[in-house]
Amino acid sequence: MVKSSVLGYPRIGADREWKKALEAYWSGKLEESEFHRQLQEIRLNHLRKQQEKGIDFIAVNDFSYYDHILDTSTMFGIIPKRFPYEGGTVPLSVYYGIARGTKDATASEMTKWFNTNYHYIVPELGEASPVLTENRPLKAYREAKEKLGIEGKPVIVGPLTFLKLSKGYCISDTDDWLGRLLPLYVQMLQELAREGVQWVQIDEPILVTKLSAEDVQRLKTIYETFAASVPNLNIMLQTYFESVENYSDIVALPVNGIGLDFVHGLSGNLSSIKALGFPVDKVLGAGVIDGRGIWKAPLREKLVLVEELAEIVTAERLIVQTSCSLLHVPVSVNHETKLGAELKDALAFADEKLDEIVLLAKAVSRGTAAIASELEKRDLALQAIKLSGERNRSDIQHAVFAISAQSPVRSRPFSERHIAQQKKWQLPIFPTTTIGSFPQSSEVRKARQQWRKGEWNNEQYANFIREQIDIWIKLQEEIGLDVLVHGEFERTDMVEFFGEKLAGFAFTQNGWVQSYGSRCVKPPIIFGDVAFKEVMTVEETKYAQTRTKRPVKGMLTGPITIMNWSFVREDISREQIAYQLAYALRQEVEALEQAGIGMIQVDEPAVREGLPLKEDDQAKYLSWAVNAFRMATCTVQDTTQIHTHMCYCEFHDMIHSIEAMDADVISIETSRSHGELIHSFELNTYKLGIGLGVYDIHSPRIPRVEEMTSMIERALRVLDPKLFWINPDCGLKTRGVEETVDSLRNMVEATQNARAKH
Numbered sequence: 001m002v003k004s005s006v007l008g009y010p011r012i013g014a015d016r017e018w019k020k021a022l023e024a025y026w027s028g029k030l031e032e033s034e035f036h037r038q039l040q041e042i043r044l045n046h047l048r049k050q051q052e053k054g055i056d057f058i059a060v061n062d063f064s065y066y067d068h069i070l071d072t073s074t075m076f077g078i079i080p081k082r083f084p085y086e087g088g089t090v091p092l093s094v095y096y097g098i099a100r101g102t103k104d105a106t107a108s109e110m111t112k113w114f115n116t117n118y119h120y121i122v123p124e125l126g127e128a129s130p131v132l133t134e135n136r137p138l139k140a141y142r143e144a145k146e147k148l149g150i151e152g153k154p155v156i157v158g159p160l161t162f163l164k165l166s167k168g169y170c171i172s173d174t175d176d177w178l179g180r181l182l183p184l185y186v187q188m189l190q191e192l193a194r195e196g197v198q199w200v201q202i203d204e205p206i207l208v209t210k211l212s213a214e215d216v217q218r219l220k221t222i223y224e225t226f227a228a229s230v231p232n233l234n235i236m237l238q239t240y241f242e243s244v245e246n247y248s249d250i251v252a253l254p255v256n257g258i259g260l261d262f263v264h265g266l267s268g269n270l271s272s273i274k275a276l277g278f279p280v281d282k283v284l285g286a287g288v289i290d291g292r293g294i295w296k297a298p299l300r301e302k303l304v305l306v307e308e309l310a311e312i313v314t315a316e317r318l319i320v321q322t323s324c325s326l327l328h329v330p331v332s333v334n335h336e337t338k339l340g341a342e343l344k345d346a347l348a349f350a351d352e353k354l355d356e357i358v359l360l361a362k363a364v365s366r367g368t369a370a371i372a373s374e375l376e377k378r379d380l381a382l383q384a385i386k387l388s389g390e391r392n393r394s395d396i397q398h399a400v401f402a403i404s405a406q407s408p409v410r411s412r413p414f415s416e417r418h419i420a421q422q423k424k425w426q427l428p429i430f431p432t433t434t435i436g437s438f439p440q441s442s443e444v445r446k447a448r449q450q451w452r453k454g455e456w457n458n459e460q461y462a463n464f465i466r467e468q469i470d471i472w473i474k475l476q477e478e479i480g481l482d483v484l485v486h487g488e489f490e491r492t493d494m495v496e497f498f499g500e501k502l503a504g505f506a507f508t509q510n511g512w513v514q515s516y517g518s519r520c521v522k523p524p525i526i527f528g529d530v531a532f533k534e535v536m537t538v539e540e541t542k543y544a545q546t547r548t549k550r551p552v553k554g555m556l557t558g559p560i561t562i563m564n565w566s567f568v569r570e571d572i573s574r575e576q577i578a579y580q581l582a583y584a585l586r587q588e589v590e591a592l593e594q595a596g597i598g599m600i601q602v603d604e605p606a607v608r609e610g611l612p613l614k615e616d617d618q619a620k621y622l623s624w625a626v627n628a629f630r631m632a633t634c635t636v637q638d639t640t641q642i643h644t645h646m647c648y649c650e651f652h653d654m655i656h657s658i659e660a661m662d663a664d665v666i667s668i669e670t671s672r673s674h675g676e677l678i679h680s681f682e683l684n685t686y687k688l689g690i691g692l693g694v695y696d697i698h699s700p701r702i703p704r705v706e707e708m709t710s711m712i713e714r715a716l717r718v719l720d721p722k723l724f725w726i727n728p729d730c731g732l733k734t735r736g737v738e739e740t741v742d743s744l745r746n747m748v749e750a751t752q753n754a755r756a757k758h
């Protein structure tokens, strides 16, 4: 019988009860003991569910009080010095202090987990002397066994991945650090072995990235050490999110199983295994059910794949599993009551994926007849969505095909547009602007609630929005900004707002996934052909423009960002989806221009995070991403100024792509990585308009004029003053009104000083 395995299950609970418990505890509404009790209940429920479905290898220790990387660093006693800690089990106050900051100490940095939208807390190795403060995997194993009789498979973040994701040490100290951590891992594994644990899953997703020769050597040291120290414990070395680099080195490691992703790394992993075979002394964890996507698996195709693999490794040594932890998908489709039947029938969230794993294992063991009725049901569901009207809009497909055949270029190059735009707009040197949103005060949120509940009619709500626009246009003029915005008061979320107005999108009621800590997001689903239906932003923008003589920038979310922050259909390429979005947005850009809006910002903060993990795939992605942006923006007149905006710091390696977007002006977040970004501009001359954020909007602190002045001066050492804009790092919607106004006043003062000087 082929075995089934799950690499991890969502923590948040079907009703986000995990989030609610965390937040209640933080706010002091929940006693610590009751908090532990509630979290245990959630955790056991998740295990019970997997047990009832018949999963053979159930992950334990995948659950967390916040984040599994933070669990790992605190388990090893790696506590930044700024938090009071005296050894022993790390108290919750310290654990959450590191995650969220305290009044005396800033939180640790948080960053994206590979190419997902999950964020982990970056370990700060610093001067810590690591010790094993508690054996969390062992605790989780015992709990599952005692309470539910489950023979759990503890999940552990592997040493190489942990080290590579940590900061606060010199590369030259890597081996020192490995030397300090390895004995702790060994101690932990020995305790597990003594307890009678049969399998552990050691996650090493870092193995899908390029490894140096030193890292390959480290990998050998690590797993040889484990093999020697815990010879009776079965180790499943687990990778995911892409195919592994260094296949031959990895399969030669002295472990008992290798877990590979046959969804996101299908072609690479499959060709390696076919060309180089698979060692007879190991088990293959075949990740064939997508742990990240939300669609039902085409089980017939998956079966063919599994059988192909079984021929190479034999069925006895094959485990059918999810491609990665199910952390990245919502809990269950069952809770959705408002989705159309066609769409709902085509979806599989975490719970439905458990069924898929079990079905697949059953079919491999006993033949397809064993699951015949399931297969038929699935065929029908997948056929229905394939043939649905929403997926087959030939009008859209033809139009997108036609425009993607043309090269999306503005009618004149930037150098000429720039002259025409200067003539038209007569902006001062170092024009000032903001990124789009202004504070979403409780008043704004309340108004939206009232309108959504039907207590306010459309007219009342529209009036309220207009009042807000009035207030902020006046304020912006008073502060002395040059290019104004309407403030985005009508929007909750920059993707949802557009998704609700475009065809091809669906919204779940409960499709939440963890983004970081207790923060969950509910991405829209792009399930059909995306199409423009009616103007989306013209009314508010046009209204704002009637209230001032200064230019008001229109504000749109770009095609790549909308796509990267949604779950998307898989029957067409991401490139095609991006082009459909671009075509829809182009119509909005044109409508704004028609309505007299002469500056239009198309935000693309999420371009960077869509970057494929494999370097070889990156250029292609960037090329079509740039194309999509240009498609959306290229048809305007020379004098219409296209702006874009990006945040989240890391673009030093993609400046050429940013330049290729050919936006007349880009605003970039820089204040948190100023040195680094400026450095990359030293190496590359950027020839278009650019505003480097001069203050961090993530903090309520009001930046002083001098701080911004020094930011400006540093930037001007490498950027052309004639192309330089001054703006905050990002939108201001999460800030308070007063701090926003004061900060912007200081920004304008810093600008005036700079103007006097240059």
Ligand code: GLN
Pocket: 435, 436, 437, 488, 494, 555, 603, 605, 645, 646, 647, 730, 731, 732, 733
């Ligand atoms: N225009 C958006 C805003 O100001 C941009 C947000 C973002 O970049 N994340 O809120």
Ligand code: ZN
Pocket: 435, 605, 645, 646, 647, 648, 669, 729, 730, 731
């Ligand atoms: Zn931003």
